[in-house]
Amino acid sequence: xxxxxxxxxxxxxxxxxxxxxxxxxxxxxxxxxxxxxxxxxxxxxxxxxxxxxxxxxxxxxxxxxxxxxxxxxxxxxxxxxxxxxxxxxxxxxxxxxxxxxxxx
Amino acid sequence: xxxxxxxxxxxxxxxxxxxxxxxxxxxxxxxxxxxxxxxxxxxxxxxxxxxxxxxxxxxxxxxxxxxxxxxxxxxxxxxxxxxxxxxxxxxxxxxxxxxxxxxxxxxxxxxxxxxxxxxxxxxxxxxxxxxxxxxxxxxxxxxxxxxxxxxxxxxxxxxxxxxxxxxxxxxxxxxxxxxxxxxxxxxxxxxxxxxxxxxxxxxxxxxxxxxxxxxxxxxxxxxxxxxxxxxxxxxxxxxxxxxxxxxxxxxxxxxxxxxxxxxxxxxxxxxxxxxxxxxxxxxxxxxxxxxxxxxxxxxxxxxxxxxxxxxxxxxxxxxxxxxxxxxxxxxxxxxxxxxxxxxxxxxxxxxxxxxxxxxxxxxxxxxxxxxxxxxxxxxxxxxxxxxxxxxxxxxxxxxxxxxxxxxxxxxxxxxxxxxxxxxxxxxxxxxxxxxxxxxxxxxxxxxxxxxxxxxxxxxxxxxxxxxxxxxxxxxxxxxxxxxxxxxxxxxxxxxxxxxxxxxxxxxxxxxxxxxxxxxxxxxxxxxxxxxxxxxxxxxxxxxxxxxxxx
Ligand code: HEM
Ligand code: SF4
Numbered sequence: 133x134x135x136x137x138x139x140x141x142x143x144x145x146x147x148x149x150x151x152x153x154x155x156x157x158x159x160x161x162x163x164x165x166x167x168x169x170x171x172x173x174x175x176x177x178x179x180x181x182x183x184x185x186x187x188x189x190x191x192x193x194x195x196x197x198x199x200x201x202x203x204x205x206x207x208x209x210x211x212x213x214x215x216x217x218x219x220x221x222x223x224x225x226x227x228x229x230x231x232x233x234x235x236x
Numbered sequence: 237x238x239x240x241x242x243x244x245x246x247x248x249x250x251x252x253x254x255x256x257x258x259x260x261x262x263x264x265x266x267x268x269x270x271x272x273x274x275x276x277x278x279x280x281x282x283x284x285x286x287x288x289x290x291x292x293x294x295x296x297x298x299x300x301x302x303x304x305x306x307x308x309x310x311x312x313x314x315x316x317x318x319x320x321x322x323x324x325x326x327x328x329x330x331x332x333x334x335x336x337x338x339x340x341x342x343x344x345x346x347x348x349x350x351x352x353x354x355x356x357x358x359x360x361x362x363x364x365x366x367x368x369x370x371x372x373x374x375x376x377x378x379x380x381x382x383x384x385x386x387x388x389x390x391x392x393x394x395x396x397x398x399x400x401x402x403x404x405x406x407x408x409x410x411x412x413x414x415x416x417x418x419x420x421x422x423x424x425x426x427x428x429x430x431x432x433x434x435x436x437x438x439x440x441x442x443x444x445x446x447x448x449x450x451x452x453x454x455x456x457x458x459x460x461x462x463x464x465x466x467x468x469x470x471x472x473x474x475x476x477x478x479x480x481x482x483x484x485x486x487x488x489x490x491x492x493x494x495x496x497x498x499x500x501x502x503x504x505x506x507x508x509x510x511x512x513x514x515x516x517x518x519x520x521x522x523x524x525x526x527x528x529x530x531x532x533x534x535x536x537x538x539x540x541x542x543x544x545x546x547x548x549x550x551x552x553x554x555x556x557x558x559x560x561x562x563x564x565x566x567x568x569x570x571x572x573x574x575x576x577x578x579x580x581x582x583x584x585x586x587x588x589x590x591x592x593x594x595x596x597x598x599x600x601x602x603x604x605x606x607x608x609x610x611x612x613x614x615x616x617x618x619x620x621x622x623x624x625x626x627x628x629x630x631x632x633x634x635x636x637x638x639x640x641x642x643x644x645x646x647x648x649x650x651x652x653x654x655x656x657x658x659x660x661x662x663x664x665x666x667x668x669x670x671x672x673x674x675x676x677x678x679x680x681x682x683x684x685x686x687x688x689x690x691x692x693x694x695x696x697x698x699x700x701x702x703x704x705x706x707x708x709x710x711x712x713x714x715x716x717x718x719x720x721x722x723x724x725x726x727x728x729x730x731x732x733x734x735x736x737x738x739x740x741x742x743x744x745x746x747x748x749x750x751x752x753x754x755x756x757x758x759x760x761x762x763x764x765x766x767x768x769x770x771x772x773x774x775x776x777x778x779x780x781x782x783x784x785x786x
Contacts, residue, residue, distance in 0.1 A: 145283055147262075147263075147269075147334065148263075148335055149333050149334070150283055150284070150286070150287035150288040150333070150334065151286060151287060152285065152286060187268050187269050191269045191283065192269075192283060209710055210651070210710070210711075210712060211285075211651060211657075211707075214285060214651055214652065214660075215285050215286065218286055219286065219652035219653055219662075220652055220660060220662070220663050221580045221652055221662045221663065221666065222316070222580075224286075224316055224330075224331070225286040225287075226286075
C-alpha cells in the first residue's frame with residue numbers, strides 16, 4: 133500500500149445497513165461525506181480512529197483520503213467515490229436518497 | 237429434482253435458528269465483529285462497498301419455479317427488486333440489511349434453500365453443466381453426483397477448515413460446459429465400456445495464479461468417486477500451504493509436488509480410505525438418482541414451431557442462438573439471456589424471475605437452471621412451445637438472441653459493489669454490449685469475460701478476450717488478454733501488454749475485433765480459431781498500433 137496522503141477522514145460501514153458512513157465533526161456517524169472531521173495529521177487521525185470507533189455501531193473502519201475543493205470535500209480515490217455515491221449501473225445507494233431529497 | 241429429506245430440512249432450519257441467535261447477539265453487543273464475521277460468512281453474508289450482500293447457494297444451478305418465485309419475493313421484500321445470478325451458479329442480493337438476513341434465510345429454508353458453505357475454506361457449491369439431464373452428448377446426468385458430493389461435503393468434519401476454499405465442477409459429457417479445468421477438482425463423466433466413470437482433473441484455478449487443471453485419473457469408476465475425492469482432499473488438507481493464503485489453493489500444492497507425486501499420495505490415501513466406504517454412499521446415490529428421473533416428455537404437433545421458424549426471422553435468430561439440441565428429438569433446452577444489451581450481466585428483476593418461473597411451470601417440466609455464463613436455462617421444453625415462450629420472454633425484455641456472442645459477457649460485480657475490486661467491470665460489459673449490438677451476429681462466437689480484480693471471479697483468464705480491471709496509480713486501468721478458452725480446449729489467455737484507461741479500452745477493442753474480421757478466413761472461422769491459426773501477434777499489434785506510430 134502506498135503511504136496515505138493527507139488529509140483524511142474516518143470512514144466505516146454501518147453495522148445495521150452496511151452503508152458507508154463518515155465520522156462527523158459533530159461527533160456522530162453520518163452517511164454524508166460533507167461535514168466529516170478532516171484530519172491533517174496521520175497520528176491524530178489514527179488516535180481518533182481508535183477512540184471513536186465502536187464495534188456496536190460500525191464495522192471495518194479505516195482512514196480515507198479526501199481533497200478539499202473550496203469548502204467541499206471530495207474523495208481522492210475512485211473507490212471512495214463509489215462508496216460515496218453508489219454503483220454506476222443503477223441509481224441505488226446514496227445517490228438514490230440524494231435524488232429523493234432533491235425531488236422533495 | 238432432488239427432494240430434501242427431513243434430515244436436510246431439520247439441518248437447514250437449525251442453521252437458521254443458530255444464525256438468528258448469532259445476529260441477535262451481535263446486535264446486543266455480546267458478540268464482537270471479529271467473533272461474528274466468520275459466522276455470518278458461513279451463512280453467506282458478506283460486507284460490500286455499499287451494503288451487506290447475501291450469497292444464496294443454488295446447488296448445481298437447479299431451481300424449481302417455486303424457488304425462483306421465492307427469490308423474486310426476497311428481491312421485492314428485502315432487496316431492491318432484483319437479484320444477481322453469478323458464474324458460480326449462485327444468486328447474490330446486493331442490499332439486505334443485517335437485521336433482515338435471518339428472515340431471508342428462513343424464507344429460503346421454506347423452499348429448501350440456504351446459504352451454507354457459500355464462503356469459507358470449505359467445499360463450495362458444486363457446479364455443473366446447465367444442460368444436465370438434457371444434453372445430446374451426455375454420458376450420464378451429473379447432478380446426482382453433484383448432490384452426492386454436496387451431502388458428503390456439507391459439514392464434513394474433516395473439511396471445514398481446509399487450507400483454502402475448494403471448488404468442484406462436473407460436466408456430463410464430451411463437451412465441457414462447466415469449465416472443469418478451472419476448478420480445484422474437475423470431473424467429466426465418461427463411458428467405461430458401458431459403465432459410468434469419471435475423468436478427474438486436479439489443480440485448476442483462476443485468480444492470481446491461473447492454472448489449467450491436469451489429469452489425475454483417466455478412468456475412475458463411478459463407485460469409487462467419494463473415496464477418491466476424500467483421498468484427494470485428505471492429501472491436500474495435509475500438504476496444502478497454510479502459511480501463505482496466496483499459495484494455499486490445491487493448484488499450488490499440485491504444482492509444487494508435481495502431478496505424479498501428488499497422484500501417488502492420492503492413490504496411497506485411496507487404498508487406506510477405500511474400505512471405509514462400504515456401499516452406503518452407493519445406496520444414497522441410488523436414492524438420489526431416483527429423484528433425477530427424466531420428466532415424461534410430451535409429443536406435440538410441431539406445425540406452429542416450423543411455421544414460426546419460416547415466417548419470423550427474429551424468432552429464428554433466437555432459436556439458432558438460444559436453443560440447444562435435446563436428447564429428445566422434439567425438445568430443446570432454451571437459454572434465456574440475462575444479457576440484454578446495456579443491462580448488467582446476470583441481473584434479473586423480480587418480475588423477470590416470476591415470468592421465468594411461470595414459463596418453467598407451464599412449458600418446462602418445472603425446471604430452471606442457472607448457467608455459469610450467468611443466464612437462465614429451461615432445460616426441457618417442447619419445440620412446439622418455443623414460439624409462445626419466445627413471445628412471453630419478449631414482453632419482459634428477456635428474448636435477446638445473443639448466446640455466445642460478444643454481448644453474452646461474464647462480468648463480476650467489480651467496483652460497483654465488491655469491496656475487493658480494483659476497478660469496475662459492469663459498465664465495461666454494458667458499453668461493449670451496446671457498442672457491438674449491431675455487428676455481433678457478423679462477428680459470431682466470441683466470449684468476453686471481465687473481472688474487477690486479480691481474484692478473477694469473472695473468469696477473464698479463460699475468455700477469448702479477457703479484461704481485467706486494475707488500479708493504476710489511482711485510475712481505472714484495463715488489461716486485455718487474448719486466446720483464453722473455457723471449453724475442452726481450455727487455455728489461459730495471454731497478456732497483450734500495458735493496460736488501457738476506461739476511455740482507451742473501447743477503441744482498443746474495436747481495433748482488435750476489426751483485425752479479426754479482416755484476417756479470418758470467412759465467417760465460419762470463429763475468433764478462437766483465428767487466434768489459434770495466427771497466434772496472438774496480429775492482435776497485439778492491433779491493440780498497440782497507436783503506440784507504434786507515436
Ligand atoms: C462480491 C463478493 C465477492 C468476493 C468478496 C469474492 C472473493 C473472491 C476471492 C478472494 C477469490 C480468489 C480466491 C483464491 O484464489 O483463493 C475469488 C475467486 C472467484 N470467485 Fe469470487 N468473490 C465475490 C463475488 C463473486 C461473484 C459474483 C462470482 C461470480 C460471478 C464469483 C466467482 C468466483 C470465481 C469463479 C472465482 C475463481 C477463481 C478460482 O476459484 O480459482 N465471485 N472470489
Ligand atoms: S474479481 Fe475481484 S472485483 Fe470481481 S467479484 Fe471477484 S473479488 Fe470482487
